[in-house]
Amino acid sequence: MKKVGFIGLGIMGLPMARNILKGGYPLVVYNRTPKKAEPLKTEGAEVAGSPKALAEASQVIVIMVTGPEAIDDILHKPEGLLEADLKGKIVVNMSTVSPSYTEKLNETLRERSAVFVDAPVSGSKKPAEEGTLVILASGPEERVKELEGLFLTMGKKVVYCGEVPMGSRMKLAINLLLGAMMASLSEALNFAEKMGIGRELFLDTVLAGPLGCGLFNIKKEMLLKGEYPTQFPLKHMLKDLRFALQEADSSGASVAVGHSIFQLYRQALGKGLGD
Template sequence: MSVRIGFLGLGIMGTAMARNCRKAGHDVMVWNRSPKAAQALAGEGARVAATPAEAAAFGQVVVVMLTGPEACEAVLFGPDGAAGSLGPGQTVVNMSTIPPAFAREAAQKVRATGADYVDAPVSGSKKPAEDGTLVILAGGREATIAAVEPVLLAMGKKVARCGEAGMGSTMKITVNVLLGAMAEGLAETVLLGESLGLDRKALLDVIMAGPMANDLFRLKDPMFRADDYPPQFPAKHMAKDLRFAAEAASQAGANAPTLAVLNTLYARLLDRGLGEADFAAVIKAL
């Protein structure tokens, strides 16, 4: 069944996700702050909105895929924002990575319009977004998640139910701590091996042939071999997610020593001008 979707935000991830919604047969109206990405999708059959409010008025489901809480606040609740067009029967699906507290606040504001809200960030980067194999971390009312699941499965392979709104974001920042630690661990191992006289490619061959090999390492292996880090998940976004995780850990009184180290390293990476590189470029911060 075709669903009318208003899609807000067409970055590395959003463009691929909106394209997959179109491929699944949904009627998609897109909006992006810079119009070039929207025009590219228009050539593939998407409608283009002039404002977030116009896209929201069109959509039975309004998907938001933006860089963080500031952008979400402006696009949802600012001038010409989506919230002004929302009402009963609509659902906002916020797939941006945002702090859990912001997700809970946004849910309250959206629900005050009569619409509902699902907090649904994703686990996965550029290639899974292109392939439609993201894991979607959904927080919200069970009936609402079930209602929007056909749209979510146009973009992902699995919808993980995490609890109420805000818990999807909690799940995302928690698993991204592990993601950052895995990339840093591989990077540190490569540099240690080289400092001890091992050939980088020989070391990576051993890692990839043994029990330590995993999907993430296989994805990043060519980057470490070439010492080149084209963005699949930019380091600036990893740094942001780790910052959100550290804030949440502090508020909860949780002990997270590795998270503190990761925050220092990714902040250093941004200071060195590598925020646009893939997060595997953390090797340059060591």
Template sequence: MKLAVGFAGMGIMGKAMARNAAKAGHHVAVYNRSPLASGDAEGLEIAATPLELARCRDVLVLMLTGPGAVDAVLWGENGMGPALGPGKTVVNMSTVPPAYCASLAGKLGAAGAVFVDAPVSGSKVPAQQGALVILAGGPRDAVDALEPLFMSMGKKVVYCGEAPKGSMMKMSVNLLLASMMESLCEMLVFGRAGGLTDEAMLQVALGGPLACDLFKVKEQMLLQRKFPAQFPLKHMHKDLRFVTDTATDMRCPAPSAFANLQIFNQAMSKGLGELDFAAVIEALEGMV
């Protein structure tokens, strides 16, 4: 079934996701806060405001930078709010804290709209390839109805339970992701101090049971010391703050998340925020 989809947020991820949805035959209109570059929305209808987008589409996908941006699109000037009610489904694919997601579900439910909590696992290249993993939370029937849309953007949909369990899964995944990236970079800095080369260490990491897609994707960045953003470091820094705040609220131990937040703080203070999060190696090198 082809859906009438409004997509708010045409950044690194949203642009690729909206295009893939349109390629699959869904009727996609888009809104972006800043003007779109030529070709970014080729073949797509462009809404001038979030309200206009909500009035012309039934399924409204949010792929934004965080709670502030989501609030602005929903409840700010010319926001979607007045158009939300029965017959509308809001799908938040942005990374937000579970507590915020639960509040959002309550507000939208009170307005009569269906809310689905569906952040993604994956960054720029999987988004372009339509190979994201969708971490879906919300009413099971609503998630099932959205599967054709989700599968146009991803390779797998994992049902996590009622909202905000999709966002809780995203926090859990990014806790692991930060630890993996920091640990690989820490290995390189540590081994180099003992006379090993990055090339040799990466051959070992990628040649045995430690090998994984993440390390393969970041290998050339680390060897060439060039970090074009696939997942900007500033976004991992933000997500680690969400993880540590959530852990504090739940009184749950998350020692690596708190330690990694401090390292990513250092990376932000060094002006690395716009680079890929693999650039955290430069923060570690600055500690030597």
């Protein structure tokens, strides 16, 4: 098994890295806040002091951070990833970024003789913990196939989307749908309650029919209890919707619903609900 380096141990990254370790892969991790690496260290992972040190100790480097700014920091800061010899190494970005940024990242790494795979994921905290994410991979097909075993420690399915940046494009389409589904569920639930329909009755009815789906099933208990532990921070959904609207503008796609929900999420962010 190739030695894996994993950068980013946040809400998604920590359980994903843990599942790689459970899958038997030798693992070295790095996080900007070193304390977050301690649980994995006790479970057998090595902890690197910098992205450069992680790259030098790994054959496959996985990045799972909040967005382009965090990736730029990992790449360019002192002792950053680009200070390492990356020749022949595979760098996998699983963070959600824009397709244009993905193309630039691909070119940057190609100049350093690294192989780049674009592989964002569909799923939030619970699927990350359960290892049931869907991996949306793009890049050299033979390299994606080579990484399938690694990907399946973190997910239940690997979807090959084509060449870079098709994985990132697929992720934006998926998250546009996700944002719309959650806004619609919330609006319909509030509407039902205002008409005197009980919350549990409404949700049971939705889940019993053709509108029932895994996403709504995951949210049911949270909605019934009125407790909403962070699964995917709203500020990150807003970021992804912004990327989706930019890509829609570039491609000429009409996204009227996307523009509406973007404003809803912006209002929520303004009310302090970003995290």
